[in-house]
Amino acid sequence: MANNPIITVNNLVKKYGDFTAVNGISFEVYEGEIFGLLGPNGAGKTTTLEIIETLRDKTSGDIVVDGFNIDTDAASIKQRIGVQLQAAGYYPNLNLTELIHLFSGLYGVTVSPIAMLEKVALTDKAKAKYKELSGGQKQRFSIATTLINNPRIVFLDEPTTGLDPQARRNLWDLIREIRNNGTTVVITTHYMDEAEVLCDRVAFVDGGHVIGINTPDNFIDELVASGFERDKQVKKANLEDVFIHKTGKDLREA
């Protein structure tokens, strides 16, 4: 696959008063990949994403998304991306079908709510309200809303936080399916096992800088080649494997 940049971020800076939250971040996201932004709390990941999503102003730097410059064509960028809303954005008295109608109206597109819900395996909840969903279902619904405008890129900020192992793996499958259908995915996560199995490439952000970009495999090989060894012999399974083995792969939220 040719590496066509679909997002280019060059020397991005964001200051909040005297505090510099993003201090010259540069990276490219390639078309068709799952790209992970990783880093400690407060590193500047969400700020960076929200600036690319046109939801927050930058202090300086250049951003091009799918050929459009954010300074001159923010409206075109908005049309081409899918962004997860915070839960507070979901009107409590509307059911999932009504919410999808509402969002498609906001985007100015016509979609079939059932077809959208089918993409995220929620057709049986079409008449349920958002607040009645389990954690995993809420995340899947929120991902469905990012797909309404048939975006070129979706941004997922910590989509699996708080989910049980089954729901997390189910969401990984959904995210891979979205990518396999041609949508580029940008994701943040604090789970390194998740980034390792899901992301084609990851960027580590710390203190408002990108401190490395590579495939998970190459990062691990580099560390091992430098002489790094884990303290203790790693077992062939971990506690999450035990969890899945004992409780099965089926979702528990029907």
Ligand SMILES: Nc1ncnc2c1ncn2[C@@H]1O[C@H](COP(=O)(O)OP(=O)(O)OP(=O)(O)O)[C@@H](O)[C@H]1O
């Ligand atoms: N509106 C704001 N005003 C002032 N400072 C802010 C604002 N938003 C974020 N910050 C600060 O900017 C820094 C970067 O925050 P950001 O949310 O981008 O980090 P993050 O990498 O996404 O962290 P986390 O992993 O905890 O989500 C933090 O120190 C945060 O306190």
